Amino acid sequence: xxxxxxxxxxxxxxAALLLLTSFAMLSQRRVLSLVNLFALQGLVLxxxxxxxxxxxxxxxxxxxxxxxxxxxxxLLPWILHRLIRRLNVHFDSEPLLNIPTTMLxxxxxxxxxxxxxxxxxxxxxxxxxxxxxxxxxVVMLSFLMMITxxxxxxxxxxxxxxxNGLFFAAMSATHGMPMVVELGxxxxxxxGTMILGVFxxxxxxxxxxxxxxxxxxxxxx
Amino acid sequence: MTLxxxxxxxxxxxxxIALAPLLVGWVDQCRAWLQNxxxxxxxxxxxTLRKLFNKDAIIAHSASPIFRASPYVQxxxxxxAAAIIPVLGNGPLLxxxxxxxxxxxxxxxxxxxxxxxxxxxxxAFGTLGARREMFVGFLSEPALLMVFFTxxxxxxxxxxxxxxxxxxxxxxxxYPSLAFAAVAFVMVLLAENARIPIDNxxxxxxxxxxxxxxxxxxxxxxxALIEWSAALKLLNYAAIGLALFVPWGLAAPADGGLAIxxxxxxxxxxxxxxxxxxxxxxxFSAKLRIFRAPEFLATAFLLAVxxxxxxxxxxx
Numbered sequence: 001x002x003x004x005x006x007x008x009x010x011x012x013x014x015a016a017l018l019l020l021t022s023f024a025m026l027s028q029r030r031v032l033s034l035v036n037l038f039a040l041q042g043l044v045l046x047x048x049x050x051x052x053x054x055x056x057x058x059x060x061x062x063x064x065x066x067x068x069x070x071x072x073x074x075l076l077p078w079i080l081h082r083l084i085r086r087l088n089v090h091f092d093s094e095p096l097l098n099i100p101t102t103m104l105x106x107x108x109x110x111x112x113x114x115x116x117x118x119x120x121x122x123x124x125x126x127x128x129x130x131x132x133x134x135x136x137x138v139v140m141l142s143f144l145m146m147i148t149x150x151x152x153x154x155x156x157x158x159x160x161x162x163x164n165g166l167f168f169a170a171m172s173a174t175h176g177m178p179m180v181v182e183l184g185x186x187x188x189x190x191x192g193t194m195i196l197g198v199f200x201x202x203x204x205x206x207x208x209x210x211x212x213x214x215x216x217x218x219x220x221x
Numbered sequence: 222m223t224l225x226x227x228x229x230x231x232x233x234x235x236x237x238i239a240l241a242p243l244l245v246g247w248v249d250q251c252r253a254w255l256q257n258x259x260x261x262x263x264x265x266x267x268x269t270l271r272k273l274f275n276k277d278a279i280i281a282h283s284a285s286p287i288f289r290a291s292p293y294v295q296x297x298x299x300x301x302a303a304a305i306i307p308v309l310g311n312g313p314l315l316x317x318x319x320x321x322x323x324x325x326x327x328x329x330x331x332x333x334x335x336x337x338x339x340x341x342x343x344x345a346f347g348t349l350g351a352r353r354e355m356f357v358g359f360l361s362e363p364a365l366l367m368v369f370f371t372x373x374x375x376x377x378x379x380x381x382x383x384x385x386x387x388x389x390x391x392x393x394x395x396y397p398s399l400a401f402a403a404v405a406f407v408m409v410l411l412a413e414n415a416r417i418p419i420d421n422x423x424x425x426x427x428x429x430x431x432x433x434x435x436x437x438x439x440x441x442x443x444x445a446l447i448e449w450s451a452a453l454k455l456l457n458y459a460a461i462g463l464a465l466f467v468p469w470g471l472a473a474p475a476d477g478g479l480a481i482x483x484x485x486x487x488x489x490x491x492x493x494x495x496x497x498x499x500x501x502x503x504x505f506s507a508k509l510r511i512f513r514a515p516e517f518l519a520t521a522f523l524l525a526v527x528x529x530x531x532x533x534x535x536x537x
Binding site: 004009010012013015016017019020023027098099100103104106107110111114130131133134 | 394395397398400401515516519520523524526527530531533534535
């Protein structure tokens with residue numbers, strides 16, 4: 001078999017680890033471990049961004065790598081940890097489906113996104129094009145996580161993980177978005193998390209719980 | 222010297238069978254150290270075996286021939302597996318006559334007979350243990366097969382010696398698919414060998430026991446054979462793991478005496494590391510409820526399938 005250059009191997013390794021952390025988040029019941037896994041995913045993402053930057057020789061990707069390190073490994077997990085402590089929600093988040101079923105659905109999603117991304121990846125000229133399927137799978141798995149969880153904090157973490165997937169998809173298809181867009185998205189994610197943090201307090205004040213099924217009732221009794 | 226490789230393979234298989242209790246002793250000793258105990262020494266399993274072989278066997282009145290035959294079948298299956306797996310060197314006795322899929326079948330034979338013997342006497346404990354054993358087995362077997370398939374896809378062969386040969390002599394590349402398979406394999410190893418997240422090998426008292434519940438009715442030489450085959454099973458699984466994921470240093474018979482001796486020494490060192498790691502895992506994790514076992518094994522299966530899929534996507 002042909003031997004790939006080292007940087008491509010590192011990109012593949014990073015992509016595989018990204019998929020692994022997605023599944024780990026899908027199977028995790030504890031909110032605190034979920035935040036730690038999210039931080040780990042951010043770390044892997046920033047590592048593979050740096051690998052893509054090295055192998056494609058695009059200096060602006062180093063900035064993205066540094067940005068995601070700062071934002072997704074340090075800042076967002078810190079905010080989430082603080083929120084969880086102040087909301088006092090160290091509960092086990094009970095998923096709607098049981099975990100093995102969720103995993104099996106997850107495998108199907110991975111197969112689906114791999115098949116879907118195959119023709120798209122053919123069109124791309126990026127060094128990381130073969131990892132597009134994994135990026136799509138990460139997005140799908142985060143969707144699945146948001147669907148199968150009913151607590152507000154886990155849904156937000158699912159949302160942030162989806163952003164990780166999109167970021168990785170952009171990188172593997174076209175070597176990342178323009179810097180302005182990336183900065184804008186980073187700021188949006190940061191501000192979004194802060195606003196959702198405020199929302200958590202409002203939701204809890206209204207319903208005495210962070211369970212989102214209370215939000216489905218539209219009428220007052 | 223045409224008999225040379227065969228003799229060497231025979232010697233290696235015999236050594237494997239003889240050394241199996243040593244690995245269990247080493248794991249127990251490491252666990253004792255980690256728990257701040259002195260431990261009974263690495264030779265304790267041999268003392269237990271000698272004691273059991275010197276006792277008179279007691280068999281329940283309602284026992285059928287299956288109950289008597291089961292220990293021999295289990296031991297025979299594990300010895301056969303030891304002859305298929307390249308444990309000490311890469312020229313196992315039955316290298317060409319059995320591949321990894323047959324190997325999984327050999328393990329299944331041992332499991333079925335253990336379960337049948339557990340149910341044979343008709344006690345509640347035996348039946349319970351047998352049912353749980355089959356429950357764990359039917360979940361871990363597909364995961365094990367998937368791990369083998371990942372390695373087979375990489376090396377284009379299901380023969381263990383060929384897989385070892387290809388993986389040991391490749392250029393130094395990172396295979397993400399093998400990393401997935403390795404994690405899945407460790408989980409299968411823990412479940413299949415009744416280690417801590419699934420079963421506690423040191424318990425005789427809990428209602429949660431699986432393996433010990435099945436062999437509760439056995440005594441003396443039968444129990445000795447079962448314990449020995451359990452030790453051999455652990456060694457076999459550890460050797461499969463080493464062969465698939467750290468195959469460097471396993472010498473083929475054609476490599477000459479020095480390489481073979483070095484290969485043996487390296488294997489013993491690797492097994493020592495595996496034993497210590499196993500003790501570490503067991504010390505740091507708590508036993509799962511039996512109804513969490515499907516979750517644990519579904520994760521193993523998932524990781525193995527992911528390995529396959531990642532191999533298909535990335536070609537590595």
